[in-house]
Amino acid sequence: MVKQTIQIFARVKPTVRKQQQGIYSIDEDEKLTPSLEIIVPHDLADGFVNNKRESYKFKFQRIFDQGANQETIFENIAKPVAESVLAGYNGTIFAYGQTGSGKTFTITGGAERYSDRGIIPRTLSYIFEQLQKDSSTIYTTRISYLEIYNECGYDLLDPRHEASSLEDLPKVTVFEDPDQNIHLKNLSLHQAATEEEALNLLFLGDTNRMIAETPMNQASTRSHCIFSIHLSSKEPGSATVRHAKLHLVDLAGSERVAKTGVGGQLLTEAKYINLSLHYLEQVIIALSEKHRSHIPYRNSMMTSVLRDSLGGNCMTTMIATLSLEKRNIDESISTCRFAQRVALIKNEAVLNEEIDPRLMIIRLQKEIQELKDELAIVTGEQRTEALTDAELLELEKLITSFLEDQDPESRLEVGTDMRKIHHCFHYLKKLLNDKKIHGKSTVSSQIKDQDCQEPLKEEEYKKLRDLLQQRDNEINILVNMLKKEKKKAQDALHSSGMDRSECGHSQSSPFPPGNPEGLRTLPSSAPTQVQDVNTFGYRSSLLHRKTVMREEMSLGRQEAFEIFKRDHADSVTIEDNKQILKQRFSEAKALGESINETRSKIGRLKEEITQRHMQQVALGISENVAMPSMPDLLEEKLRSQLEEEKIRYKMMFTRLKALKVEIEHLQLLMDKAKVKLQKEFEAWWAEEATSLQVNSPAVNSLNHMKPFPQTPESQRERSQLLCNQSDVNTRKILPSPCPIPHSREPSSTSASLEDSIPEKPASSIPLTGDSQTDSDILAFIKARQSILQKKCKYTFILLQGHRSPSSAHQPLRERPTAIRPKTPYAGPSHLTSSQ
Ligand code: ADP
Numbered sequence: 001m002v003k004q005t006i007q008i009f010a011r012v013k014p015t016v017r018k019q020q021q022g023i024y025s026i027d028e029d030e031k032l033t034p035s036l037e038i039i040v041p042h043d044l045a046d047g048f049v050n051n052k053r054e055s056y057k058f059k060f061q062r063i064f065d066q067g068a069n070q071e072t073i074f075e076n077i078a079k080p081v082a083e084s085v086l087a088g089y090n091g092t093i094f095a096y097g098q099t100g101s102g103k104t105f106t107i108t109g110g111a112e113r114y115s116d117r118g119i120i121p122r123t124l125s126y127i128f129e130q131l132q133k134d135s136s137t138i139y140t141t142r143i144s145y146l147e148i149y150n151e152c153g154y155d156l157l158d159p160r161h162e163a164s165s166l167e168d169l170p171k172v173t174v175f176e177d178p179d180q181n182i183h184l185k186n187l188s189l190h191q192a193a194t195e196e197e198a199l200n201l202l203f204l205g206d207t208n209r210m211i212a213e214t215p216m217n218q219a220s221t222r223s224h225c226i227f228s229i230h231l232s233s234k235e236p237g238s239a240t241v242r243h244a245k246l247h248l249v250d251l252a253g254s255e256r257v258a259k260t261g262v263g264g265q266l267l268t269e270a271k272y273i274n275l276s277l278h279y280l281e282q283v284i285i286a287l288s289e290k291h292r293s294h295i296p297y298r299n300s301m302m303t304s305v306l307r308d309s310l311g312g313n314c315m316t317t318m319i320a321t322l323s324l325e326k327r328n329i330d331e332s333i334s335t336c337r338f339a340q341r342v343a344l345i346k347n348e349a350v351l352n353e354e355i356d357p358r359l360m361i362i363r364l365q366k367e368i369q370e371l372k373d374e375l376a377i378v379t380g381e382q383r384t385e386a387l388t389d390a391e392l393l394e395l396e397k398l399i400t401s402f403l404e405d406q407d408p409e410s411r412l413e414v415g416t417d418m419r420k421i422h423h424c425f426h427y428l429k430k431l432l433n434d435k436k437i438h439g440k441s442t443v444s445s446q447i448k449d450q451d452c453q454e455p456l457k458e459e460e461y462k463k464l465r466d467l468l469q470q471r472d473n474e475i476n477i478l479v480n481m482l483k484k485e486k487k488k489a490q491d492a493l494h495s496s497g498m499d500r501s502e503c504g505h506s507q508s509s510p511f512p513p514g515n516p517e518g519l520r521t522l523p524s525s526a527p528t529q530v531q532d533v534n535t536f537g538y539r540s541s542l543l544h545r546k547t548v549m550r551e552e553m554s555l556g557r558q559e560a561f562e563i564f565k566r567d568h569a570d571s572v573t574i575e576d577n578k579q580i581l582k583q584r585f586s587e588a589k590a591l592g593e594s595i596n597e598t599r600s601k602i603g604r605l606k607e608e609i610t611q612r613h614m615q616q617v618a619l620g621i622s623e624n625v626a627m628p629s630m631p632d633l634l635e636e637k638l639r640s641q642l643e644e645e646k647i648r649y650k651m652m653f654t655r656l657k658a659l660k661v662e663i664e665h666l667q668l669l670m671d672k673a674k675v676k677l678q679k680e681f682e683a684w685w686a687e688e689a690t691s692l693q694v695n696s697p698a699v700n701s702l703n704h705m706k707p708f709p710q711t712p713e714s715q716r717e718r719s720q721l722l723c724n725q726s727d728v729n730t731r732k733i734l735p736s737p738c739p740i741p742h743s744r745e746p747s748s749t750s751a752s753l754e755d756s757i758p759e760k761p762a763s764s765i766p767l768t769g770d771s772q773t774d775s776d777i778l779a780f781i782k783a784r785q786s787i788l789q790k791k792c793k794y795t796f797i798l799l800q801g802h803r804s805p806s807s808a809h810q811p812l813r814e815r816p817t818a819i820r821p822k823t824p825y826a827g828p829s830h831l832t833s834s835q
């Protein structure tokens with residue numbers, strides 16, 4: 001048993017603005033427990049947090065400042081937990097913090113770069129690497145992915161569903177058995193034999209999560225996601241099975257609402273937006289207080305699911321994610337306070353060992369038989385009558401199959417009957433003598449075969465094995481070629497609806513995007529395993545969704561999609577990733593070729609060594625001298641060359657394996673990004689269609705139809721949009737969903753812009769999505785774009801006029817924002833603190 005308090009770590013998200021420095025400091029001097037000091041600026045201290053205190057100090061196991069990368073986080077936080085899971089203990093890592101503080105980035109990773117992959121993919125990689133190294137144990141890995149939203153659980157790994165809303169996913173419920181163990185009904189567990197399969201599951205779940213999210217439910221900020229790795233292990237022959245679970249938890253945003261909204265009591269009176277986080281806090285408080293007998297786990301689904309992780313049989317780690325900007329100070333302080341409470345909770349992790357009853361029965365049966373036999377010997381229970389012919393024949397058969405059995409551990413089981421034992425010895429003696437007298441030919445035909453094999457030298461055996469391996473590889477190449485052809489044929493079927501740019505990509509890359517065969521399409525450049533049908537299923541379901549959506553598009557819609565895609569912020573990432581992917585493909589291809597070359601070289605060297613060796617022996621025989629005592633220099637040289645090539649081969653193979661994982665990851669990232677793009681496009685398209693309908697009675701008065709409300713908030717947004725627009729002018733046009741076209745502009749501009757709006761009475765257009773309507777919407781979009789461009793120019797000129805010459809050329813924003821999905825919930829505290 002391992003007793004341990006929950007480990008708490010802090011991670012500070014990189015701030016965009018430089019002036020945020022000075023809000024906090026990290027004291028690493030206190031070697032064992034570093035502390036984080038949050039300094040409340042004077043202007044905020046009054047009436048905000050507390051009238052008196054101006055700084056708060058919190059202790060953590062470790063604090064990771066802005067510069068810490070994902071690798072560091074994995075090595076320091078997740079790896080030790082993964083190690084204990086491999087040893088058979090349960091583990092949990094949960095990220096807690098306000099929306100936007102980096103929980104998802106830490107747990108799952110960023111969507112842009114391979115190096116941004118988070119704890120889940122890195123842990124999977126580490127676990128599978130360790131499992132591969134340990135061949136003495138049989139492991140089974142299964143994955144589940146649960147989302148909890150509004151006290152309801154949803155299975156994110158349901159491959160049958162093409163969820164378009166959360167409710168489409170299978171509902172998961174919690175129930176408790178009489179022993180008070182928690183079970184999750186309807187949560188599917190998927191076996192993953194490789195890292196690749198596990199990654200596919202992660203991406204399947206993430207994509208389902210993304211698709212199921214709507215602006216209304218804002219699932220990504222308001223729901224909890226639990227990715228679980230269930231690991232079972234067993235020694236061969238043993239009936240004891242170890243089970244360990246690792247939960248990797250991305251909690252809902254921890255932002256709170258103030259009850260009163262004013263006054264210095266804000267923090268203490270604050271209330272969670274998310275009810276289950278409120279219950280989580282209750283559980284934590286109960287656990288951290290001594291002598292509390294009742295812990296209210298049952299109050300919420302999340303605390304029920306994480307029951308073991310909190311004060312139970314688990315090694316638990318919390319990562320407090322902090323976005324330490326001025327406006328987030330209150331949330332950051334409350335996150336740290338929560339962490340301090342969590343740090344008081346003591347867990348007791350035990351090895352989860354269990355006896356498998358089936359295995360146990362087999363073992364016991366064997367043991368009983370052995371004991372009976374022993375007993376018979378001890379009690380001297382002897383039989384004297386002669387063995388029958390049938391019994392003798394049976395015995396001889398047993399001996400023959402025993403001799404044929406290649407397994408060194410095989411046994412000749414004849415029981416304790418001494419007559420039988422004696423007969424076995426007689427028979428074996430006879431076989432041995434026969435062999436001596438008549439040579440190999442006199443023994444039974446089966447034994448003859450056995451004997452024939454024995455003189456085969458180790459070398460020859462190796463040669464045969466190599467040959468077999470070579471044939472295997474050749475077969476694999478052929479199979480892959482066939483698969484490739486089949487895939488091409490399938491792609492050709494789908495290609496009618498595919499967008500051109502993607503087709504171009506798939507042709508130019510060695511592996512078509514979304515081709516689950518990945519590296520295997522390269523001639524024997526990768527480990528030659530057969531792709532798991534399941535994995536293929538998951539990826540193809542994503543791709544199918546993508547293709548079907550595209551196929552259903554009319555031409556007008558496709559063109560609009562092109563416009564949307566071009567201006568979308570994510571398209572830059574997709575493009576970048578495409579380039580990286582291409583690079584990696586060609587690297588993999590080159591590497592595959594080098595590996596093949598090295599392999600043949602190794603084969604040639606081995607042959608040369610054998611030949612040289614034989615020559616030397618022949619020379620010795622012909623000259624009638626013993627083998628020269630001097631080492632053969634040439635042979636030694638060949639051997640050292642062989643060693644070098646082997647090392648090279650191994651290095652290249654390791655690199656290729658890593659490349660394969662990276663390629664797979666990038667492909668999945670891109671697939672996900674594409675599905676996201678399409679989802680956002682659909683929303684945007686629907687919005688445009690609605691706009692068209694709303695504005696159509698008097699299209700010319702587009703700008704007056706939906707006046708932008710003149711609230712302070714809207715003014716702020718508007719000025720920001722203006723900034724965006726001027727930015728966009730230097731980079732890209734910003735299509736909707738931004739409210740710009742509805743905003744009121746100086747009438748002089750409006751007048752000049754009105755000309756470019758198509759004169760189309762669109763009021764009668766039904767939103768059926770037929771191509772006629774689609775082309776109208778497209779025309780509408782284009783017209784709005786042209787208005788936007790003109791407005792942008794105008795605004796830019798205006799802004800330039802108002803600026804001093806020195807500031808005119810400064811960038812307006814750090815990073816230009818193109819199309820963004822609806823802004824996630826930013827927390828009311830942001831509003832309070834920014835006021
Ligand atoms: P949360 O899940 O807590 O709401 P996210 O993980 O989605 O927050 O992070 C919000 C944004 O900040 C994302 O765009 C993410 O890529 C970025 N981000 C978060 N943490 C980091 C970090 N440590 N380094 C770089 N970018 C980060």
Ligand code: MG
Nearest residue numbers: 103104220221
């Ligand atoms: Mg998140």
